[in-house]
Amino acid sequence: MPTSFLPDDDGDNNNSGSSGNGMPTTPFLPDDDDDDDNNNGTSSSIMPTPFLPDDDDDDDNNSGSSSSGSGDSSNSSDDGIDNPLQLNWIAIPEAFEQNCNTLREFIVFRQKLPSNNSDDKKERKLYTFISRQRQLQQQNNLDPAREALLNSINPGILGYHRRFVDDKLIPPSDEWKKVFEHFNTKTNRNTMAKYILPSTGKPYVTTKMAGSFHEYLLRKIGHQYFSPDECHAGRTHGTVQHLVSYILDESSRPKNVPDKSKYDEIIVTRDKELLRHHSYSSSYFPPKSQTDDFKEALDKALKDIMMDDAVLDKIRRCNTIEAVLEIEQRNPFFDTYHFSEAGKNKKFVPIMTTTMQQPRRMSFSTYTESPKLFPTLGVKCQRLFSYGAFGRAAADGRCRQIPISIYNLMVKAWEQSYHRLSPLSKLFPPNNVQVLVYVRVHGESKSGNIIELHNRYMGIHRDNGYLDIDNDSHMGGNHDREMNSHIVGTDVLTVNAGDDMVYQLIYPDKDDDQDYRFTQAQAKTNKRKGLVNSHPVEHGSIHVHTAHDDEIFQHAAEFGKITGEKKEGTEVRIAFIGRWLCVPAFFRQNKNDPPSVRYSMVNKRAYDKIKNMGVQKEEWIRVLEINETINDLLGYKLVGGTTKKRPEREQPIREAKNKKTKK
16 A cells, blocks of 8 residues: 655654654555545646656665655755755755645645644645644745745745645736836837637737737646746756746847748748638748758757767668667657557557557656655656647646757757747747657568658658638647646747658648648648648757648658669658647656656546546556556546446457458
8 A cells, every 4th residue: 555755844843644664554445535625637737747757766676656755855965966946955854845746745645734624634634734834924934945945835825825736827927027028118019919710810829818929828838836046048058947047038038030942931822712820831941041050950969869970870781660760669768658559449658669550759848846756656757848649638638847858959940040930939849849850760571663662651640630610720730728738829940851752741622622720631732732831850850830721731751652762771850849838737756666656647637537438447557567656646436446348248249240241
């Protein structure tokens, strides 16, 4: 049975409710008292993690299963990681920090503050801990470092009517109000009104949402977890505080607009009626337009992840996909998420063990604070901006703290493409980066021709859906409240490396009465009809995919046709895809975790979604190894006793029916 670390922290030396070693003897119990304890079911939001971090500083292969207290409980040094919140850890006793860790874990899994009416004495002890801190605050005796640590967990602990609060609804502090007023008085409302959804002509950001683009983005990414004074150019690269410094300091953003001859602009004008509001088209910057600084940053980023020269050379010499897989599995840098074999009743399998044609990926995010121990899980977790994928459970999402080299690369790409970005994306560089790896294995036919043996590609899709003008609803994408949300109105910034691929924008077919709401199936037909704007993406190039083009068109990427010239081995393309995201979540940060959960999301809302998944529920519970520990943390029974097992004879019956149909 898992336990929760609840040391005594109030100075009375009374370790009530715990064993002699300071460890409680029972886990969190569910909150079943039906009291008004402010459990409003909204999602948590904060941020990020390091590249392949070890969360416990030892070699004990802490898998982070149901054991507790097995990880390092101290965050004081954070294993050399920057102290983004700039807390005075000397003023924070270990017992206080441990209680904060337990409180943080409780809030992440329950999405509420602890209740004094709970049957669980551990939850009641957390309530007592909070009450004591509130009392000290009222007496002006609460140390500022302790107050800052509590506010970083949830600002409702000490303020905002002492209620659990959804981060997006938190009023700004007096410091941030002054910042907002400063930008709002300098903002040209006509500029905001002109940046509009191409389908409806409505502004992306209205003055009801914010008085400026600056205020809108600061509210989206969570300004409440740091002060304006903390956000400056001297902060560690990769922190959200450094990212926000670009918003606050206009002089830090690029000013010189490059000569137009240095890049090729994609202008989509096939249908002026359809594109009457289409003012921000995608752009492509070929390698010849890049600066030496950008090229050096790209080389550094490639070497700092698994794609150094030695690994690339080995992959390129492979003549079978099995050989490629062997190399990839020997270098465990990729996200170990799961993918459906096909069909809603099929099993999910680890993507890294398959020959499926999806690109392999690594996900990184900027961060406001370093990883924190979740005592019951026995592993450190960190708040990161999350971006998922269609068809997978949010709990299967993966993310790590962004390496400085990748962060710096995206800053350089942002500077290079600045003049072609949307008004929102111009304010700061991307806060999330996915590294996608595509391969195409070549072979030789019996007649001696070069043929394709295996190919990974990006299928036809939209990143963020579209607004249906008939019912005024967001279709086929994730709106700003979802955990993998792209901020509507921002771009997608891609840096390309390795072998060339072909990027494609697919148009709706006006002759077939299609508009921007055309389906993926229709897009495939339109591609065959030639309703495509294509261009190569080469090593060292940058591509900007705008929010306008994402709504009006669908897009894809694939390797070009094989020319027939002698070419053995494997082609490899690496894409660094930068996005502007607004909803963070906690992710496990132990490189020694089993692949099934390594760097995966831990979040009440993510597990709630699995609970409501119907036929796929048990399959996700299986592949993510969800156990009684998660039940205890959630306060309800996600695992066991809630869903009947499928009868063993059902599968043979379905196979027999299929055989009969084939006859």
